[in-house]
Amino acid sequence: MSIVALHVHSISSDGSFTPEELVDYAVEKGLCAFALTDHDTVDGIPAALAQAKKWAKKGVSIEVIPGIEFSTEYKGKDIHIVGIDIDYEAEFFKEHLTSFVHSRIERNKKMCRNLQEAGIDISYEKLLTEYPGSVITRAHYARFLHGHGYTSSMKEAFDRYVGDHTKYFVPREKVTPTQAVELILKAGGIPILAHPVLYGLGKSALDTLVAELKDAGLIGIEAVYSTYSPSDERDIKALALKYDLAISGGSDFHGKAKPDIDLAVGRGKLFVYEGILKGLREKR
Numbered sequence: 001m002s003i004v005a006l007h008v009h010s011i012s013s014d015g016s017f018t019p020e021e022l023v024d025y026a027v028e029k030g031l032c033a034f035a036l037t038d039h040d041t042v043d044g045i046p047a048a049l050a051q052a053k054k055w056a057k058k059g060v061s062i063e064v065i066p067g068i069e070f071s072t073e074y075k076g077k078d079i080h081i082v083g084i085d086i087d088y089e090a091e092f093f094k095e096h097l098t099s100f101v102h103s104r105i106e107r108n109k110k111m112c113r114n115l116q117e118a119g120i121d122i123s124y125e126k127l128l129t130e131y132p133g134s135v136i137t138r139a140h141y142a143r144f145l146h147g148h149g150y151t152s153s154m155k156e157a158f159d160r161y162v163g164d165h166t167k168y169f170v171p172r173e174k175v176t177p178t179q180a181v182e183l184i185l186k187a188g189g190i191p192i193l194a195h196p197v198l199y200g201l202g203k204s205a206l207d208t209l210v211a212e213l214k215d216a217g218l219i220g221i222e223a224v225y226s227t228y229s230p231s232d233e234r235d236i237k238a239l240a241l242k243y244d245l246a247i248s249g250g251s252d253f254h255g256k257a258k259p260d261i262d263l264a265v266g267r268g269k270l271f272v273y274e275g276i277l278k279g280l281r282e283k284r
Contacts, residue, residue, distance in 0.1 A: 002274035005034040005264040007069070007082055007194065007222065007250025009257075011131070012044030014139040016255030019048035022263075026062055027055055029263055032274055033063035035084040035250070039137060040100055042068055042088040065277075069194060070180035074209060077201065079177045080194040081213075082222070082248070083184030085281070093187045100175075107172040108136050114168040115141075115161060120150055138162045139257055177209070178216040185217045190280050192220035192248045196239075197232045207239065214243045219283045224249025224276070226266030246283040249276055 009015035010022055017025065019036060026034045036048050048064045055062055067084040087093065109124045116122060122144060127136050130144060142157035151157040161168050175183070177193075184191040193213060196206055210221065223236040224247065240247050249272035253263040260267055 002032040003030065003264050004272050004274050004277045005031060005250055005253065006065070006067075006084060006192075006248055006272060006277065006280075007037050007225075007252045008034050008263065009038055009069075009252070009254045010036060010044040010048070012041050013038035013069075014137045014254060014257055016257055019044035020051040023048050023051040023055065023062060023064060025263055027060055029265075031062065031264055033065055033277060034264070035065035035067040035082075037067035037069040037082050037084065037250075039069050040071055040104070041097065042066065042086075042093075045088050067189070068184075070183075071174055072177045072180045073174040074177050075205075077199050078174075079199060079209070081177055081180035081184065082192040082194045082250075083180075083187070083189040084192065085284075086184060086187040086189035088187070090187050093183070096183060100173075103173045104136070107170050110170045111141070111162070111168060114170065118161070118168065120145070120161075121148075143257075177213055181213055181216045181218050190219045190284055191217065192222060192280070193218060194222050195225050195227075195252065196221060196236060197225070197228060203235070207242075210239055210243055210245075214245065218243075218245060220246040220248040220280050222249060223247040224270065224272055226251045226261050226270055246280045247276055248280055 008022060010017055010019045036044055038044055045066045052062050052064045065084050066086050066088045067082060068086060070081045072079045072081055112122050112124050127140055127144060131140050141162045142154040145151045145157040145161055146154050181191040221236060221240050223233055223240055237247060251261055251264055251266040251270055253261055
């Protein structure tokens with residue numbers, strides 16, 4: 001049975017694999033398709049598609065699905081909306097992402113100034129030099145702080161310096177989950193609520209969120225995920241049934257940033273078969 005991975009990150013956001021390396025690894029793992037869903041950027045997609053074409057010339061088929069993972073805000077919670085099969089070259093889509101990137105850059109510069117006041121030798125330019133080609137996220141700050149000896153671990157970096165409740169943290173402008181769903185639909189894509197269990201909303205609040213997103217056009221929900229327990233998976237599948245949503249699944253592979261999570265299989269027991277991708281596309 002063919003395997004797919006519908007939630008994957010590269011160095012274009014906070015993963016450690018280049019887009020080309022991801023394609024090669026997907027081939028090595030025997031996948032038939034994977035979605036490149038970097039945070040708030042589509043910069044890695046052309047390179048991944050080009051690498052897939054190189055494999056095709058060798059007689060090896062691997063489908064790269066253009067995607068994205070939007071960071072949105074809902075009642076004070078960080079909610080992620082994955083979009084797959086998007087027209088990433090659409091002008092309106094690129095314009096939106098450009099505006100989003102500018103907002104992110106200003107936020108990053110403010111965070112660097114805050115950390116400088118704490119005696120840390122950091123700047124936005126240094127982050128770009130250390131992580132070329134990446135959209136700078138808090139994971140990059142944590143790696144920088146740990147790598148330069150300011151903390152003993154990435155967890156400590158988040159706890160002391162870049163977590164939501166630290167005095168150095170600067171929140172950034174975010175779209176709402178509904179806006180992300182609508183934007184993905186406008187780009188011809190399939191909007192999916194990513195890892196809903198991780199938000200800690202409680203069953204009633206999560207039900208309300210899913211109902212609102214369904215009204216906005218949500219097509220899928222991530223019911224198969226690396227860190228879910230069997231009961232988590234049952235709960236989300238029940239929610240999918242209640243709101244007539246297609247089931248999605250993914251390992252949320254980041255490479256070294258999440259060393260216990262492998263591509264497609266998560267912690268070893270994850271399985272997302274090709275029929276899940278087909279079901280999502282049929283719902284569109």
